[in-house]
Amino acid sequence: MEEKCEGDNKVDDVMLPGFRFHPTDEELVAFYLRRKIQGRALPIELIKQVDIYKYDPWDLPKFATTGEKEWYFYCPRDRKYRNSARPNRVTGAGFWKATGTDRPIYSSEGTKCIGLKKSLVFYRGRAAKGIKTDWMMHEFRLPSIPADSNPPNKKFLDRTIPPNVLLL
Amino acid sequence: MEEKCEGDNKVDDVMLPGFRFHPTDEELVAFYLRRKIQGRALPIELIKQVDIYKYDPWDLPKFATTGEKEWYFYCPRDRKYRNSARPNRVTGAGFWKATGTDRPIYSSEGTKCIGLKKSLVFYRGRAAKGIKTDWMMHEFRLPSIPADSNPPNKKFLDRTIPPNVLLL
Numbered sequence: 001m002e003e004k005c006e007g008d009n010k011v012d013d014v015m016l017p018g019f020r021f022h023p024t025d026e027e028l029v030a031f032y033l034r035r036k037i038q039g040r041a042l043p044i045e046l047i048k049q050v051d052i053y054k055y056d057p058w059d060l061p062k063f064a065t066t067g068e069k070e071w072y073f074y075c076p077r078d079r080k081y082r083n084s085a086r087p088n089r090v091t092g093a094g095f096w097k098a099t100g101t102d103r104p105i106y107s108s109e110g111t112k113c114i115g116l117k118k119s120l121v122f123y124r125g126r127a128a129k130g131i132k133t134d135w136m137m138h139e140f141r142l143p144s145i146p147a148d149s150n151p152p153n154k155k156f157l158d159r160t161i162p163p164n165v166l167l168l
Numbered sequence: 169m170e171e172k173c174e175g176d177n178k179v180d181d182v183m184l185p186g187f188r189f190h191p192t193d194e195e196l197v198a199f200y201l202r203r204k205i206q207g208r209a210l211p212i213e214l215i216k217q218v219d220i221y222k223y224d225p226w227d228l229p230k231f232a233t234t235g236e237k238e239w240y241f242y243c244p245r246d247r248k249y250r251n252s253a254r255p256n257r258v259t260g261a262g263f264w265k266a267t268g269t270d271r272p273i274y275s276s277e278g279t280k281c282i283g284l285k286k287s288l289v290f291y292r293g294r295a296a297k298g299i300k301t302d303w304m305m306h307e308f309r310l311p312s313i314p315a316d317s318n319p320p321n322k323k324f325l326d327r328t329i330p331p332n333v334l335l336l
Contacts, residue, residue: 016210017195017199018199020190022190023185028186031185068192
């Protein structure tokens with residue numbers, strides 16, 4: 001029996017590339033960060049908790065579950081820096097420095113602010129003499145914990161997305 | 169029989185949001201655009217062919233198969249504009265204007281240029297008096313068709329990604 005010829009329109013049975021984990025800011029704060037803070041586990045550990053300041057950005061991708069040029073981590077907020085003059089966000093080889101101001105993340109269903117986003121750039125070396133690199137991260141946090149939500153896990157966590165190699 | 173108590177670590181059977189079609193530049197040119205030019209059909213029509221200049225950007229999302237803030241289209245290249253003084257990329261309500269120069273897209277396996285990317289902004293009104301909007305598109309094309317590839321479909325197509333509402 002001869003195979004049916006479908007000419008140029010023959011459909012290949014191929015895998016379609018391009019589908020990946022690429023959450024919106026809203027999904028990151030309203031689902032992943034909120035659930036983490038509430039201590040509600042997910043079927044897959046899609047985002048691992050890592051103290052990212054213990055590592056330089058190029059050492060972080062290997063800890064991530066998913067990602068090619070962007071990686072997602074939960075990172076605990078370290079209270080000791082809050083009222084301290086000690087430079088924050090320092091790693092072995094350099095430091096993370098915020099760029100611009102924190103931007104609000106609004107719910108797509110309304111004008112409610114559901115989170116805040118801070119963008120940071122990694123500098124090699126120490127403050128004042130640091131050399132800017134292409135490593136960026138976007139840090140997400142909840143704006144505040146409403147009194148009525150009573151989360152089981154009081155530890156406040158940053159949802160941190162380091163590092164992202166910028167395409168120059 | 170009593171249900172096993174898993175305490176705070178109880179795993180919810182939930183859908184994990186954040187998985188979507190978000191191809192890399194390389195996937196767009198090396199797979200989707202190349203196959204389109206070669207006339208090789210895919211099991212799903214993930215990217216539709218639309219003459220995008222017949223529409224204003226806000227009318228385009230409804231034609232797309234997938235996308236929330238980014239939409240993907242194939243758009244035929246219109247040869248008549250090439251040697252003409254007539255303004256190119258004009259729509260009913262405005263026009264698309266290139267911003268910056270074309271950027272090469274390199275294969276992740278080497279330094280070979282596999283495509284070119286042009287970014288454009290939509291302006292309301294007519295040239296010189298146009299008012300800039302937040303609508304952007306990224307246009308992808310193959311750098312050239314090598315003599316030995318002999319594609320079945322000679323029509324040269326742009327892979328166009330309009331429009332993308334920029335988050336301000």
